[in-house]
Amino acid sequence: MKALLLSGGSGTRLRPLTHTSAKQLVPVANKPVLFYGLEAIAEAGVTEVGIVVGDTAEEIREAVGDGSAFGLDVTYIPQAAPLGLAHAVLIAREFLGDEDFVMYLGDNFVVGGITDLVDAFRTEQPDAQILLTKVPNPTAFGVAELDAAGRVVGLEEKPARPRSELALVGVYLFGPAIHEAVRAIEPSRRGELEITDAVQRLIDTGRDVRSTTVSGYWKDTGNVTDMLEVNRSVLETLERRIDGAVDAGSEIIGRVRIEAGAKVTGSRIVGPVVVGPETVIADSYVGPFTSIAGGCRIEDSEIEYSIMLRDSSMSGVRRVQASLIGRNVEVTPADRRPAAHRFVLGDHSRVRISS
CATH class of the missing domain: 2.160.10.10 (Hexapeptide repeat proteins)
Known part of the structure; x- marks a missing residue:
C-alpha cells in the first residue's frame, strides 16, 4: 500500500497567515499539522508517500525533505492548480500504479491515527473505504447518504440541501478501481474534479464502497477556530x-x-x-x-x-x-491618548476590539 498526502491549496480560510506560509505547516503544539499526518501514515506501516504540492512546494520540501526523518520514502508530485481531490489522484497515477493507497488531506487531523483503518482495508479489500463523522454544518463538506442497512448510496460535495449530517473526513482508502472513476468524471460546478463524484461512480458501477463513522476526534484545521481546538486537544495529552x-x-x-x-x-x-x-x-x-x-x-x-x-x-x-x-x-500596547486603534492588517483579516 502507498499513501497520497495532499499539501496543495491556498489556505484562504487562514489568511493572512497563509499569504506567507503553507497552511499544512501551521503548528499544533509546536509541530506542523502536516507532520501528524506523516506520522500516522508511518505508524500504519505505509512507507511510500507521494506528496501533492502546489504554490508552497518549496516550503513543504524544506520541511519534509526526503521523508527519512519519519521513516518514509517521499516523492513530490506537482499540481499546477488546486483542481480537486480527484485531480490529485489523476496526476498521481504513475506514482500510485495499481497498488491500494490511503489518501490523506494534509490539513486534517485524526486523533488516534489510521492504523486500524488501514489494517482492516488490507484484510477486507473493498474498492473504497470512506470515513464519516456527524457535523452541525454539512453544507461545508462532502456529504454521504446511507441506506437502512448502513450502505453508502449517495455522495454530494457541499450540497445546498444535505441528505444527512454525515460529512466525509479527509482520509480515504482506495483500490485501483478509483483510477477509472477519476478519468470518467467531469468537473463540478466549482470547476474541480470532486472525489465525491469519483466515489459515486464506483457505487453506480457496482463497486464495493464501504464507510466507517469516526468515533474519535477529527478536525479540518482550515480555520483559526479549529486550529485552536486541535491545539487544545493535542495539549491535553x-x-x-x-x-x-x-x-x-x-x-x-x-x-x-x-x-x-x-x-x-x-x-x-x-x-x-x-x-x-x-x-x-x-x-x-x-x-x-x-x-x-x-x-x-x-x-x-x-x-x-x-x-x-x-x-x-x-x-x-x-x-x-x-x-x-x-x-x-x-x-505592543497602543498609546492611551488619543483614544484610537491603529492597525496593519492583511487581506481577509477579522478584528474584534474591546472598547
Whole structure:
C-alpha cells in the first residue's frame, strides 16, 4: 500500500497567515499539522508517500525533505492548480500504479491515527473505504447518504440541501478501481474534479464502497477556530517536562513542557502549555492550552488559549486569548491618548476590539 498526502491549496480560510506560509505547516503544539499526518501514515506501516504540492512546494520540501526523518520514502508530485481531490489522484497515477493507497488531506487531523483503518482495508479489500463523522454544518463538506442497512448510496460535495449530517473526513482508502472513476468524471460546478463524484461512480458501477463513522476526534484545521481546538486537544495529552531554565520567582503548574534553551523568570505558567526553545518569558502569565514556538519573547503580558509562531514578541499586553499569532509578529500596547486603534492588517483579516 502507498499513501497520497495532499499539501496543495491556498489556505484562504487562514489568511493572512497563509499569504506567507503553507497552511499544512501551521503548528499544533509546536509541530506542523502536516507532520501528524506523516506520522500516522508511518505508524500504519505505509512507507511510500507521494506528496501533492502546489504554490508552497518549496516550503513543504524544506520541511519534509526526503521523508527519512519519519521513516518514509517521499516523492513530490506537482499540481499546477488546486483542481480537486480527484485531480490529485489523476496526476498521481504513475506514482500510485495499481497498488491500494490511503489518501490523506494534509490539513486534517485524526486523533488516534489510521492504523486500524488501514489494517482492516488490507484484510477486507473493498474498492473504497470512506470515513464519516456527524457535523452541525454539512453544507461545508462532502456529504454521504446511507441506506437502512448502513450502505453508502449517495455522495454530494457541499450540497445546498444535505441528505444527512454525515460529512466525509479527509482520509480515504482506495483500490485501483478509483483510477477509472477519476478519468470518467467531469468537473463540478466549482470547476474541480470532486472525489465525491469519483466515489459515486464506483457505487453506480457496482463497486464495493464501504464507510466507517469516526468515533474519535477529527478536525479540518482550515480555520483559526479549529486550529485552536486541535491545539487544545493535542495539549491535553502533553507530559510535563522542564528542560529550560525556570527561576525561583516563577510558578509552573500542571502539564507544562519547556524546551531546552527557553528561559522563564518571574512568571506563572498554567498548563497544558508548550514553550519552544530559546523563548524568553518574563514577568508574564501564560494560561492553559497555549503553544509558544521557539525564539519568542513575552514580557509583562498575559496570553492563554492561543498559538504563537516562532520569533514573535509580546510586551506590556494584557490578556490575549483565542488568538493565532504568526511568525515575526510584534504585539505592543497602543498609546492611551488619543483614544484610537491603529492597525496593519492583511487581506481577509477579522478584528474584534474591546472598547
